[in-house]
Amino acid sequence: MDFEQYRILNELDLFTSEFNNLSELDLSDVTNKFSELPDKILKSLQKINVTKAIEEYQKRQRSIKSELIKYIPDINSKIKNLENTSKKIANIIKKDYTNKKNITASANKIKNLIENKVKKSIKEMTDSEKLSTTIIFILIIYIINTICFSIVIYLTHNKLLAVAITTIFSAPLIEEKMKNVALKTGINFGFQFTFAFAMFEFFYYVMSYMAFNTIGVGIIPFMVARAITVIFHMSTASVQSAYVKNNQSEMGYFVGVLMHVIWNAISFAPLLL
Numbered sequence: 001m002d003f004e005q006y007r008i009l010n011e012l013d014l015f016t017s018e019f020n021n022l023s024e025l026d027l028s029d030v031t032n033k034f035s036e037l038p039d040k041i042l043k044s045l046q047k048i049n050v051t052k053a054i055e056e057y058q059k060r061q062r063s064i065k066s067e068l069i070k071y072i073p074d075i076n077s078k079i080k081n082l083e084n085t086s087k088k089i090a091n092i093i094k095k096d097y098t099n100k101k102n103i104t105a106s107a108n109k110i111k112n113l114i115e116n117k118v119k120k121s122i123k124e125m126t127d128s129e130k131l132s133t134t135i136i137f138i139l140i141i142y143i144i145n146t147i148c149f150s151i152v153i154y155l156t157h158n159k160l161l162a163v164a165i166t167t168i169f170s171a172p173l174i175e176e177k178m179k180n181v182a183l184k185t186g187i188n189f190g191f192q193f194t195f196a197f198a199m200f201e202f203f204y205y206v207m208s209y210m211a212f213n214t215i216g217v218g219i220i221p222f223m224v225a226r227a228i229t230v231i232f233h234m235s236t237a238s239v240q241s242a243y244v245k246n247n248q249s250e251m252g253y254f255v256g257v258l259m260h261v262i263w264n265a266i267s268f269a270p271l272l273l
Contacts (some may be wrong), residue, residue: 137182
């Protein structure tokens with residue numbers, strides 16, 4: 001550890017101790033501390049060459065920005081977002097100082113603001129990331145369902161049974177899980193993925209029907225049935241999203257799977273009778 005790192009860590013430690021001591025004081029002591037603050041700041045500013053300090057700050061900012069832009073192309077928007085967050089934090093401190101509120105309340109407000117910003121940034125995805133993630137999720141669904149079908153065929157040599165198990169059990173489990181993961185990534189992305197998957201499934205089955213037509217149903221009724229299934233997929237995503245918003249994603253997954261199992265069982269029943 002070099003001297004500069006040691007100095008920064010030492011200052012952070014002193015600041016943390018001072019903050020902890022300050023947060024334990026009662027309201028009158030906190031008010032006294034705040035009332036002393038402006039004079040101390042003014043005395044410190046009198047010793048500083050403000051113009052030089054600003055120039056040095058801007059120089060360091062440009063240097064850091066030039067390095068970051070190599071790795072983060074949209075750094076300007078992220079810096080703007082950071083500046084807006086900083087202004088909000090400053091306004092919280094200013095407002096609470098003016099109203100002489102307890103410093104712990106201010107700290108909690110700031111903590112919540114930062115946590116919400118972090119959660120939002122995690123959930124934000126670019127269009128290319130959404131597209132690639134959607135394709136990966138659809139491939140996972142297709143591969144797992146295909147593996148399940150192949151295993152049952154290998155064990156039982158019964159194609160109808162393999163289709164039934166894949167349709168009634170494997171498909172609901174994996175499809176609703178992918179919806180659940182997508183919704184936890186972001187509610188909007190969850191619905192976008194669900195619609196993309198539902199349309200992929202729609203065209204996949206329509207093309208299979210046109211190629212083989214082994215179920216003895218006209219093309220129009222078949223397409224209407226598949227269109228209703230698209231609506232059903234969006235419905236289970238909607239149910240899951242309500243649970244995800246209430247931090248009950250596992251329960252949402254269970255309800256989604258249950259709905260899907262019942263739906264597929266009813267749809268598949270005529271082929272078993």
